[in-house]
Amino acid sequence: MNKLVGKQSVRFENPPYIIGAASVAGEKEGNGAFGNYYDLVEKDPLFGQNTWEEAESKMQQLAAEKAMEKAGKTPEEIRYIVAGDLLGQLIATSFGIMKFNIPMFGVYGACSTMGESLGIGSMLLDGGFADCVMAMTSSHFASAEKQFRFPLAYGNQRPFCSTWTVTGSGAVVLASKEHVNMDKKEPRIQVTGVTTGTITDYGIKDSMNMGACMAPAAASCIVANLQDFGVKPDYYDKIITGDLGSVGQRILKDITKEYGYDIGKKYMDCGTEIYYNEAQDTNAGGSGCGCSAITLCGYILHKIRKGDWKRVLFVPTGALLSTVSFNEGHSVPGIAHGIILELEQKEMGEWHM
């Protein structure tokens, strides 16, 4: 079987199964639209730690532990962890997962990291290089503001097109078929394909409008997926981007339309929906690696397991923002990775809820 599909996609011969997923979120996220779906909502923004970075590390640790618990796996049984975050040199990840002593691939795709880690993790599994892999990411409002924006105490004004970095971490444990308990009568979700994104730059230099920076990359990835597989948007029950927000998602719909694809009816954006934007004062919506990660591990996987959606194209979106390149006058390029999630088809009928 040829696993290569079109220009930039792959289809799995033995699609990996999601055998455990966990989401850890902050209080604001807990009060948001998907608050009931998270495994843990923590009221202390410092997660009992001393610094914002330590807090984010703690979130990753908690998410990883919960995901392994739900998967019934110990750290020794996880062959690789593929993970990253927004902070310079991925410190939230390094210090968060160190104690598990799992062979590690650090990845950076800005807020597309959940897509990148799921993509690489799935390929390692289907390629026969692992029986069990964890894919994970996180973001924290305060560590991201410190890294990319202003000191919190400065109380800067936020334009309406700006988004609010989600405090949250999502972890997914993937396994090959041999390591899934097939006797268990439960709906199972597989990663059946991946479309790997390219860096896409429309020259946008407004770092407060990350949605606009990422929309071209999201469009490029979604169009590539549809072209590679030769399908129309309605092939999917849902096409879900990571964190374009209310501004970026409009740009995305316009660009995909120019390519002849009307994704409107099938489309959802985690960033636009994760908060009650008006009531929670989050302007254009949520963003950050954690945005798509906790929406996936909480809401999206729930909807697929329930059978409401049977095939989803999950497209975490990243803006490759750096204060250094930005202050040197460069644009903010974007990247997005598409992950095809499918409800296992066979023998499912009677025990679907």
Next chain:
Amino acid sequence: MNKLVGKQSVRFENPPYIIGAASVAGEKEGNGAFGNYYDLVEKDPLFGQNTWEEAESKMQQLAAEKAMEKAGKTPEEIRYIVAGDLLGQLIATSFGIMKFNIPMFGVYGACSTMGESLGIGSMLLDGGFADCVMAMTSSHFASAEKQFRFPLAYGNQRPFCSTWTVTGSGAVVLASKEHVNMDKKEPRIQVTGVTTGTITDYGIKDSMNMGACMAPAAASCIVANLQDFGVKPDYYDKIITGDLGSVGQRILKDITKEYGYDIGKKYMDCGTEIYYNEAQDTNAGGSGCGCSAITLCGYILHKIRKGDWKRVLFVPTGALLSTVSFNEGHSVPGIAHGIILELEQKEMGEWHM
């Protein structure tokens, strides 16, 4: 065939071939011990650009172009690029490779990045997810000093245990057997196995002694490799770490000895050898992602092609240093990834040089 070997290694069923490799280096590196082996030595430290970050991006672009030229491949023929660098949000990579429009996995493993990118790239190839992959990284003395140390103009003193960040970029084009011209009578190098490292932290907090920070991770990876494959150090013609420098390499030898492995006779460290340390005032040696990358693409691959070494364990070493975590009182953990490089065995005899 079971590709999993021991706890953290894999062996390839169809070992990917290195079909092109290129190194771009700065003037100081050109004057160093391996100066004759680089494809390009540039005297202008800015590489014709306006900022150090742009200079580093330019190096990546030049290395990628040269590697593709040597491999006889166009960007359209490269299925993935797996690349990263030391800078926050990997800007050297993002802006360096953007124009190639190749599907991209951004990776961060500090100075172990050449190992991480070769590891992931090789698995994607042997797993059937690509026919051609580029693995790449870079570092630049000035952009690294700016990111991690002091302004250049400050002229800070450097302790004897400190290392000098290499200005250089190395790019490797890997391909599956079907995409290698087997009629060509030339020595060919394959990636036959990978040992993926874990984050290893002995609690060292001296950010000026990166060798000591990384040595435990290097030891952990090398010992894991030897244990997983059930071999002794003399299984390899050479065991080559990335950038431990003169201090770190002594620690490495001590630790591996405690595990019952005397690697001394087979051992080499790119960082210790890349400069004439006394004459070039580089103290403990070279470091940075570029250190192992250009030594690989220049000197090491040359030695293997020549037949001087037939089997090499290449172990780029990374110190996960961040100014943020460091200033918050944390240690500098390390990670290292082991790549097994072998000269293709069959039909080689007569046309070996």
